[in-house]
Amino acid sequence: MALISCLILRATIWCLESKTNISKWGMTARTWPCCRLRLASVAAVLLLLCLTTSLLGGLWLNAGCWGTRSDQIKLETKDLAGDDPSWGPHKMAVIVPFRDRFDELLQFLPHLHLFLSRQRIRHHIYIMNQADGLRFNRASLINAGVLLSANDTDYIAMHDVDLLPLNDDLNYSYPALGPYHVSAPNLHPLYHYPTFVGGILLLTKKQFHLCNGLSNRYWGWGREDDEFYRRIQEAGLKVFRPDGITTGYETFHHIHDPSRHRDQKRIGEQRRVQFIRDRETGVSTVRFRLLTTTKLHVHSAPCTVFSVQLYCNRSQTPWCEIPRK
Ligand code: UDP
Ligand code: MN
Secondary structure (H helix, E strand, O other): OHHHHHHHHHHHHHHHHOOOOOHHHOOOOOOHHHHHHHHHHHHHHHHHHHHHHHHHHHHHHHHHHOHHHHHHHHHHHHOOOOOOHHHOOOOEEEEEEEOOOHHHHHHHHHHHHHHHHHOOOOEEEEEEEEOOOEOOOHHHHHHHHHHHOOOOOOEEEEEOOOEEEOOOOOOOOOOOOOOEEOOOOOOOOOOOOOOOOOOEEEEEHHHHHHOOOOOOOOOOOOOHHHHHHHHHHHOOOOOEOOOOOOOHHHOEEEOOOOOOOOOOOOOOOHHHHOOOOOOOOOOOOOOEEEEEEEEEEEOOEEEEEEEEEEOOOOOOOHHHEOOOO
16 A cells, blocks of 8 residues: 555656656647646645545454454453353352442443453452441441352452553452452552452452451441451461552542542541451351342443341441431
8 A cells, every 4th residue: 555655646746747758658848747747736636536446445454453452352242251160170259349439330240250350360250239227338248249259269359440541461360378468558549558458359258267257347438448457467467469469559440430429438436446456257258138149241241239238236336327417
């Protein structure tokens, strides 16, 4: 294409410059300028045509050959379940604490499903939808999610719905050695303190139960992950984190819209209790009612939505109620 364009361009220039051979073409000196103009416009139109064709051709080639795109199309049609036993013996339950984050979910589901399928990570995504009138309780939703997840899953990812992994070198495989903190402090766009274990954390179900899951005392935003760090330590487990990732704070897309409501109130005793290691509650004591189970697909990425009603022990944690304005 480029060669043809060049030839036409060259011919145009020659046409414009040439004053010889007029008689050979059977033209008089008077008709020549008009003819020259016509020739030049025809050449220009041809040149434009050639350039457009090359551009469209290039785009088409790009779409067909670009690895990720064609991979995605293949995965979308071929691998709907995100689970192929030939990928290995382990399967991950992705547990997503959720309430009122529909726009985030629409992005999260297809993105994570394709991300994990590209890595050949067997997985199923569980959306733990808190459907009650209580304050949001991320920790209890994760506890409930682990209990409700299918027995064919042997490890979990606690996964925020607003955090999308962007770097294909991030590893979501079975964390045999110990809890694996994918969204490490040196990679998470917002939280950089060394004991941070929020965002995305992988554990085998065995490790999770060894910690007795997470405390159920945390109603409202924050701190449950810091308490969980102490549980990990006290269970004698070591947290592992990604190594050799070079994309820094660009490793994730944190959708995290600051205009979203975040319940950061601390009510009464909660101010004090939030810093205390809870030795009483956990996955062994979480109480909830499963209201509905819904299988959902977003752009052919499958998930299971568990709508649950959490139970609050008001004598232990009276701060679970949404405060009246
Ligand atoms: N979340 C939710 N609804 C809420 C609050 C939190 O679904 O009202 C879930 C969601 O998965 C979110 C996660 O809890 O990604 C952590 O909440 P947030 O993003 O506010 O916390 P941060 O990023 O500051 O840890
Ligand atoms: Mn967030």
